[in-house]
Amino acid sequence: xxxxxxxxxxxxxxxxxxxxxWRSAFREDRFFLVLSVFIGVFSGLAVVCFRYAIDWSRIYLxxxxxxLTPARMLLAPTLAGLVIAVLVIHFFPTTRGSGVNQTxxxxxxxxxxxxxxxxxxxxxxxxxxxxxxxxxxxxDPSLQIGASLASVLGRKMRxxxxxxxxxxxxxxxxxxxxxxxxxxxxxxxxxxEVIGRWSAGILGSVVLSAISSVVVMRWFLGSEPLFRxxxxxxxxxxxxxxxxxxxxxxxxxxxxxxxxxxxxxxxxKALPLWTQYLQPAIAGxxxxxxxxxxxxxxxxxxxxxxxxxxxxxxxxxxLAILAGLKILATLLSxxxxxxxxxxxxxxxxxxxxxxxxxxxxxxxxxxxxxSAGTYALVGMGVLFAGFLRAPMTSVFMVLEVSGNxxxxxxxxxxxxxxxxxxxxLQPTPIFDLLTxxxxxxxxxxxxxxxxxxxxxxxxxxxxxxxxxxxxxxxxHATQSLDRSNSDHVLVRLxxxxxSSVSKQRLSEMAAEGKGETTLGSLVDEFRVPYLHPDHPLExxxxxxxxxxxxxxxxxxDFRLLEGVITQRDVLDRYREFGEG
Amino acid sequence: xxxxxxxxxxxxxxxxxxxxxxxxxxxxxxxxLAVLLVLAAIxxxxxxxxxxxYRAQRESLGNRWFxxxxxxxxxxxxxxxxxEFRAALLYSRDNYFYQLNLAEALLGMGHTREASAYLxxxxxxxxxxxxxxxxxARIASRxxxxxxxxxxxxxxxxxxxxxxEERMRLVARLELIELLLRxxxxxxxxxxxxxxxxxxxxxxxxxxxxxxxxxxxxxxEHALTAYHVSLRSSPHNAAAMAGAGHAALELGRYPxxxxxxxxxxxxxxxxxxxxxxxxxxxxxxxxxxxxxxxSGAERSRAVVTAFxxxxxxxxxxxxxxxxxxxxxxxxxxxxxxxxxxxxxLRRDADLxxxxxxxxxxxxRETSIQCGMPTGADQALLLIAKLHxxx
Numbered sequence: 019x020x021x022x023x024x025x026x027x028x029x030x031x032x033x034x035x036x037x038x039x040w041r042s043a044f045r046e047d048r049f050f051l052v053l054s055v056f057i058g059v060f061s062g063l064a065v066v067c068f069r070y071a072i073d074w075s076r077i078y079l080x081x082x083x084x085x086l087t088p089a090r091m092l093l094a095p096t097l098a099g100l101v102i103a104v105l106v107i108h109f110f111p112t113t114r115g116s117g118v119n120q121t122x123x124x125x126x127x128x129x130x131x132x133x134x135x136x137x138x139x140x141x142x143x144x145x146x147x148x149x150x151x152x153x154x155x156x157x158d159p160s161l162q163i164g165a166s167l168a169s170v171l172g173r174k175m176r177x178x179x180x181x182x183x184x185x186x187x188x189x190x191x192x193x194x195x196x197x198x199x200x201x202x203x204x205x206x207x208x209x210x211e212v213i214g215r216w217s218a219g220i221l222g223s224v225v226l227s228a229i230s231s232v233v234v235m236r237w238f239l240g241s242e243p244l245f246r247x248x249x250x251x252x253x254x255x256x257x258x259x260x261x262x263x264x265x266x267x268x269x270x271x272x273x274x275x276x277x278x279x280x281x282x283x284x285x286x287k288a289l290p291l292w293t294q295y296l297q298p299a300i301a302g303x304x305x306x307x308x309x310x311x312x313x314x315x316x317x318x319x320x321x322x323x324x325x326x327x328x329x330x331x332x333x334x335x336x337l338a339i340l341a342g343l344k345i346l347a348t349l350l351s352x353x354x355x356x357x358x359x360x361x362x363x364x365x366x367x368x369x370x371x372x373x374x375x376x377x378x379x380x381x382x383x384x385x386x387x388x389s390a391g392t393y394a395l396v397g398m399g400v401l402f403a404g405f406l407r408a409p410m411t412s413v414f415m416v417l418e419v420s421g422n423x424x425x426x427x428x429x430x431x432x433x434x435x436x437x438x439x440x441x442x443l444q445p446t447p448i449f450d451l452l453t454x455x456x457x458x459x460x461x462x463x464x465x466x467x468x469x470x471x472x473x474x475x476x477x478x479x480x481x482x483x484x485x486x487x488x489x490x491x492x493x494h495a496t497q498s499l500d501r502s503n504s505d506h507v508l509v510r511l512x513x514x515x516x517s518s519v520s521k522q523r524l525s526e527m528a529a530e531g532k533g534e535t536t537l538g539s540l541v542d543e544f545r546v547p548y549l550h551p552d553h554p555l556e557x558x559x560x561x562x563x564x565x566x567x568x569x570x571x572x573x574x575d576f577r578l579l580e581g582v583i584t585q586r587d588v589l590d591r592y593r594e595f596g597e598g
Numbered sequence: 599x600x601x602x603x604x605x606x607x608x609x610x611x612x613x614x615x616x617x618x619x620x621x622x623x624x625x626x627x628x629x630x631l632a633v634l635l636v637l638a639a640i641x642x643x644x645x646x647x648x649x650x651x652y653r654a655q656r657e658s659l660g661n662r663w664f665x666x667x668x669x670x671x672x673x674x675x676x677x678x679x680x681x682e683f684r685a686a687l688l689y690s691r692d693n694y695f696y697q698l699n700l701a702e703a704l705l706g707m708g709h710t711r712e713a714s715a716y717l718x719x720x721x722x723x724x725x726x727x728x729x730x731x732x733x734x735a736r737i738a739s740r741x742x743x744x745x746x747x748x749x750x751x752x753x754x755x756x757x758x759x760x761x762x763e764e765r766m767r768l769v770a771r772l773e774l775i776e777l778l779l780r781x782x783x784x785x786x787x788x789x790x791x792x793x794x795x796x797x798x799x800x801x802x803x804x805x806x807x808x809x810x811x812x813x814x815x816x817x818x819e820h821a822l823t824a825y826h827v828s829l830r831s832s833p834h835n836a837a838a839m840a841g842a843g844h845a846a847l848e849l850g851r852y853p854x855x856x857x858x859x860x861x862x863x864x865x866x867x868x869x870x871x872x873x874x875x876x877x878x879x880x881x882x883x884x885x886x887x888x889x890x891x892x893s894g895a896e897r898s899r900a901v902v903t904a905f906x907x908x909x910x911x912x913x914x915x916x917x918x919x920x921x922x923x924x925x926x927x928x929x930x931x932x933x934x935x936x937x938x939x940x941x942x943l944r945r946d947a948d949l950x951x952x953x954x955x956x957x958x959x960x961x962r963e964t965s966i967q968c969g970m971p972t973g974a975d976q977a978l979l980l981i982a983k984l985h986x987x988x
Contacts, residue, residue, distance in 0.1 A: 049627055056634045063645045070652050082659050083685040238649045242692045329715035
């Protein structure tokens with residue numbers, strides 16, 4: 019039975035009926051956005067509980083005051099280490115490490131699947147570890163907890179595979195944003211380190227989840243920053259010299275830190291299984307001894323001591339010692355497999371180093387130096403850029419935490435030096451290093467930045483007389499065919515568009531007596547897509563196997579031909595690139 | 599094989615079909631979202647309850663450590679107080695009073711730099727807080743940043759004080775005046791003192807303190823007024839009497855100064871400074887030929903004595919005349935000498951004027967050339983100043 023055509027008005031009504039609009043509202047892409055908000059809410063709530071758990075662990079294991087007894091300093095991290103080892107080995111094996119590269123692996127290898135057991139295990143073990151005094155931070159575990167929650171929600175919501183792959187970073191951004199109380203930095207970090215590439219499609223969801231989680235976190239924990247920032251100032255441009263020195267020192271410290279992890283972690287993992295039960299405890303004991311010997315500041319995340327360093331409580335010599343001891347303590351905790359993050363220790367080391375450099379310069383060059391707080395703040399950014407190799411995140415993190423834009427120039431100057439030094443001496447970023455040590459290969463934004471991007475202009479060839487105008491007659495066109503080397507010619511259509519036709523076909527049409535007919539009317543049905551010179555070369559692959567000759571036109575004037583590209587051109591270019 | 603289905607099997611079939619239908623229904627996205635909303639609400643409520651427990655515990659711990667810190671701060675055990683306030687801040691990081699007390703304890707320990715960092719933070723939050731401004735002023739003053747110190751002191755004087763407002767404003771103003779006097783800004787100090795005096799009560803000790811400050815600021819009139827007020831309530835206050843005597847002396851009111859200084863020395867015989875001043879004042883009163891209620895004979899004797907003294911002074915300190923000027927002072931004195939006798943002076947009032955005029959010029963010139971005189975010459979100089987312009 020023949021179908022009756024539908025009246026346009028009826029079609030519009032069908033499309034915009036309440037039922038259709040209701041169905042449209044729950045299309046997967048929109049559903050994903052709404053789900054992102056829920057992920058943010060749940061992650062925010064989970065991170066709030068995580069903070070409570072850490073604080074309660076600290077109170078009951080280390081006591082309520084700032085001065086810890088020697089017994090607690092030694093016993094708390096040691097005994098907690100034993101418990102953590104048993105939990106990790108027998109119940110929560112996926113909770114080792116910081117959680118950042120594990121989340122990235124979930125994204126690229128396991129289709130976004132992170133078991134809920136990971137979230138539970140990370141919550142318990144990391145809270146115990148940090149609360150007992152291990153030198154680790156809560157941000158990375160929060161990132162993984164958020165990613166795990168997101169993964170669970172995505173599975174329950176039966177998202178498509180493509181969406182499931184993207185759900186982990188959405189949860190990761192939510193978790194990190196709540197833990198750090200810095201949504202912009204969290205979004206950037208997730209893009210830089212977890213996703214590893216800019217993706218406009220995911221950006222909206224990541225931002226929504228980060229904002230909703232930080233709103234929830236602030237509802238419960240207030241909006242006060244992790245540490246109080248004193249007045250930040252740049253008194254004189256000559257102070258930038260001081261920040262250059264800070265950048266160099268920070269870069270070298272980053273290399274030492276990353277090198278330590280790189281050297282020790284595989285060695286610790288290679289030890290017999292029975293030692294894995296003792297490694298966190300031994301790390302805890304050593305940390306306790308260091309603390310007892312005069313540096314209790316190295317225990318735990320250390321935010322209160324960052325606060326004190328910013329307010330000039332310590333001498334510059336002691337600050338430098340603290341920075342070194344914190345590197346050692348974090349190495350011990352991390353390489354022993356204790357679950358926990360490196361964000362907070364990185365900030366601690368950076369703040370101490372920054373304040374130390376500032377203090378030293380204050381002593382030797384008083385006319386150059388700014389306040390301790392300024393140096394500590396820039397120092398945090400320096401370590402972020404040098405050690406975590408997240409330069410964009412580090413700048414925004416400093417801005418978000420301080421709320422002061424006058425600091426941006428010193429931060430950029432110092433970060434640049436730290437990043438360049440770190441990149442030169444330690445080519446592989448720390449998270450990529452950890453991933454490779456785990457036997458995985460994941461994309462890295464830093465490495466992608468280093469790779470050249472091939473574009474259409476790298477492969478296209480000049481149009482060698484293979485272009486005809488649609489207004490010309492077929493007879494006129496066939497006369498100029500001899501000038502062309504190619505088997506195909508391009509026809510510039512009017513008012514716009516391009517067509518491609520073979521010489522043989524033109525000859526056939528001429529033989530059919532269509533010589534006086536305009537080309538445009540003959541070849542209009544053989545339209546070809548066009549490219550622009552700046553398009554990625556991989557885009558050309560979509561067209562060159564279907565159309566033998568693809569025009570490359572100017573973005574300002576689509577009728578202006580910049581060149582032509584064929585499949586051979588594309589393959590030759592890729593081959594050259596591979597050989598190079 | 600039996601093809602009949604039992605009632606049980608039929609029931610089970612219906613039940614599983616119902617469950618499958620419900621599962622299908624639950625898989626619908628609107629339903630999923632509604633379930634998520636309910637779960638979020640439940641989770642939110644749970645965390646709210648947990649949060650209350652958490653906050654209550656932290657508040658309790660913070661208060662406990664804070665109270666301990668306050669006790670140690672009041673007892674002067676700054677070291678312990680700092681530790682305790684830091685512990686309190688662990689539980690309430692942004693607590694204004696914890697930070698303020700920590701800053702106080704740090705100042706007590708002499709950790710000025712760290713205290714300053716905390717105080718500046720607090721100042722950013724509440725620029726009108728009196729105590730913060732006062733402490734910052736003290737730090738700036740100790741570090742020689744006088745402009746800053748003055749600014750903070752002014753802020754403290756006009757700031758918001760939650761406790762003991764009047765007393766703290768007074769303290770701030772007094773410290774400001776001390777600073778101004780120390781840096782030699784006497785005019786500014788005088789302005790502040792006048793403002794202070796206007797608002798001060800009748801407390802004798804306070805008025806005496808104000809009088810002392812006016813003296814140091816060289817505002818002797820106001821100093822005398824303040825001492826008067828003090829002595830009204832506390833007539834036997836030796837320090838106020840000494841101060842009043844000093845002020846009166848500087849104002850040239852020697853009889854008044856004599857009265858006050860006599861009382862001061864009587865109340866406090868160990869006050870050697872006042873005793874010296876009294877001696878000088880008595881000399882001035884005795885040697886002043888132009889004082890009231892003096893007989894002609896006494897006047898003549900005073901003039902003769904003064905003239906002799908001036909001559910001796912001139913001999914010990916010859917005044918170099920300006921080039922091209924007229925007769926030297928010594929010539930003048932020598933030419934007048936034969937005329938300056940008691941007899942002549944009793945008859946000739948103009949001679950008294952001329953003689954004393956010469957005496958005054960001698961004392962002035964010699965004080966410039968040879969420095970401040972002592973003893974009787976000093977008395978003559980004071981008499982000269984007293985009668986300047988008369």
